[in-house]
Amino acid sequence: MAPMTSSPGPAARPLLNRRLAEFGTTIFAEMSALAARTGAINLGQGFPDTDGPESVREAAVRALRDGRGNQYPPGDGVPELRTAIAAHQADRYGLAYDPGTEVLVTTGATEAIAASLLALVEPGDEVVALEPYYDSYAASIALAGGTRVPVTLRPRDGRFRLDLDELRAAVTPRTRLLLINTPHNPTGTVLTRDELTEIARLAVERDLLVLTDEVYEHLVFAEPAGSADGGEGADGGEGADGGEGADAGRHVPLATLPGMRERTLTISSAGKTFSFTGWKVGWVTGPPPLVAAVRSAKQFLTYVSGGPFQYAVAEALSLPRAYFDGLRTELRAKRDLLARGLTEAGFEVYLPAGTYFITTDVRPLGERDGFAFCRALPERAGVVAIPNAVFYDDREAGAPFVRFAFCKREEVLREAVHRLKRLTA
Ligand code: PMP
Numbered sequence: 001m002a003p004m005t006s007s008p009g010p011a012a013r014p015l016l017n018r019r020l021a022e023f024g025t026t027i028f029a030e031m032s033a034l035a036a037r038t039g040a041i042n043l044g045q046g047f048p049d050t051d052g053p054e055s056v057r058e059a060a061v062r063a064l065r066d067g068r069g070n071q072y073p074p075g076d077g078v079p080e081l082r083t084a085i086a087a088h089q090a091d092r093y094g095l096a097y098d099p100g101t102e103v104l105v106t107t108g109a110t111e112a113i114a115a116s117l118l119a120l121v122e123p124g125d126e127v128v129a130l131e132p133y134y135d136s137y138a139a140s141i142a143l144a145g146g147t148r149v150p151v152t153l154r155p156r157d158g159r160f161r162l163d164l165d166e167l168r169a170a171v172t173p174r175t176r177l178l179l180i181n182t183p184h185n186p187t188g189t190v191l192t193r194d195e196l197t198e199i200a201r202l203a204v205e206r207d208l209l210v211l212t213d214e215v216y217e218h219l220v221f222a223e224p225a226g227s228a229d230g231g232e233g234a235d236g237g238e239g240a241d242g243g244e245g246a247d248a249g250r251h252v253p254l255a256t257l258p259g260m261r262e263r264t265l266t267i268s269s270a271g272k273t274f275s276f277t278g279w280k281v282g283w284v285t286g287p288p289p290l291v292a293a294v295r296s297a298k299q300f301l302t303y304v305s306g307g308p309f310q311y312a313v314a315e316a317l318s319l320p321r322a323y324f325d326g327l328r329t330e331l332r333a334k335r336d337l338l339a340r341g342l343t344e345a346g347f348e349v350y351l352p353a354g355t356y357f358i359t360t361d362v363r364p365l366g367e368r369d370g371f372a373f374c375r376a377l378p379e380r381a382g383v384v385a386i387p388n389a390v391f392y393d394d395r396e397a398g399a400p401f402v403r404f405a406f407c408k409r410e411e412v413l414r415e416a417v418h419r420l421k422r423l424t425a
């Protein structure tokens, strides 16, 4: 009888597969845990500290009570929500999508990103992404076996800017898709119409697919006409204009540019627009073959989720314009409050044109390493922030930048600023 051969046991190699090994725990979990442990004010993870509209919350309760969505909703999302998403794209942006074949509801934007990349990327494909990049992009590209090719946004004249020549140079015959994010997390940059036009031109010329993450579409801050400094009161630092992006105050979806609709998947989510980040209702819109590809992956990730919440988000999307304007105005005031406070506390501030976030440079405080700075900040000042370096392949390029979230109550922001002034006291 042949001797039994023993195969290597589980201990013989690392438990975590090598595609995920480099990622560790997300910075958001690490920093929110640090805030909880130290009692520091959490300006790290981007979630509002007050819930969205009562009427939307009530709509979710009603759906639960009426038994709508308590069992598996349809794989594509409930028809009411798909219709509301299509109506939103048409009314806001003049983009016509068929709710039957061109809209897919996902478990937050996060699943939309993962499913899109898993569906479209083959091992060896390159994905060109703006750096700093939202952390799930890198992990999802890796899970798909792709290679990320970062194009770094660099600060110039008060704003993080895309170098279009660098973007062009990043595209090779192996490039499968461009992964764009505007308004951009973490820098707060909103790509200008000129930048979007160049991206579109490149995509058409090189016949590339485009995945665009527009979860902050309703958080583009209008600037007063002719503003050169980010508006009254907000000292965003030298030349910070904050309002130069995308038609000042109006989001321009990449899919609206010539030649883009047929090659673009647009991702959004209810989390930021309605201040219910825990509900995790997101969506993808795009042409039928692209949406079908995403569905192929999505059906084996969660299949479906959030039934009753889907009905509530359908109602939320038809809230009057005043709701969306009010949200933007409120957040803009919070942005200005925090920008002013951070400037007074000694940070260099890049006034964001959109999103929940302000990126700062800590070098004026005599610091060089944003990571070390953020780890020490709860102890030194009772505040938690995010080191932008985690969003870079080129850690050196990201080292001095630190991100603060301003989607918090005004009194919380005031207290945070008060504490941060201790750094130079
Ligand atoms: N994309 C960006 C740029 C984000 O900032 C976030 C974080 N909210 C997401 C995607 C994930 O969105 P969701 O919570 O809907 O999954």
Ligand code: GLN
Binding pocket: 026, 028, 029, 044, 045, 046, 047, 185
């Ligand atoms: N998008 C949020 C941020 O950038 C966090 C989302 C998460 O915790 N994964 O802060």
